[in-house]
Amino acid sequence: MARTPDFKRASIEAKRARANLPKLPPFDPEAVAEDKGIEVVYASFAAPHDREISGFYHKADNKIVVNRDISTGRMVFTIAHELGHALMHQEYIESQNYQPVYRSNHHEGEKPIEEVEADQFAANFLVPLDLLEKYRDVADIGELARMFAVSEDVIENRLATLHRNPWLAKS
Ligand SMILES: [Zn+2]
Incomplete structure (x- = not known):
């Protein structure tokens, strides 16, 4: 039987990866990557990749390469996503x-x-639901996006997850 995405593991690994960071957002995935010996490089991609790809993990060089022409929120999510692969998906x-x-x-x-799990890792790493629950009544989506340094669609997805599974903020 085909494996299904392991959301629990992605959430546990994200929490573990954040352990040495300051306890308040924004959570910086680049700091964690560098701490693990993974270099983060911002590059101009050649056409047509510049319009198609946000970034990737270069295994041989142990580097996360990010498209420098995307929004900051997308850059941060891309780094967190690839960090998730580096921690969970070497094979x-x-x-x-x-x-x-x-x-x-x-x-x-x-x-x-693995792509679904890396997205889950990034979402959990950047926007922990216990903190989102604490702030959602006092800040609007734009303010939350700035607070967590992510794009508004990430906040909207996390709010939807919190709405569907309120117990996740307690775990
Ligand atoms: Zn991926």
């Missing part, structure tokens, strides 16, 4: 199935489960 990173982070969701239907 996958070296496989033929590995995918970069795409700028649009047109590949959504055929995403390997």
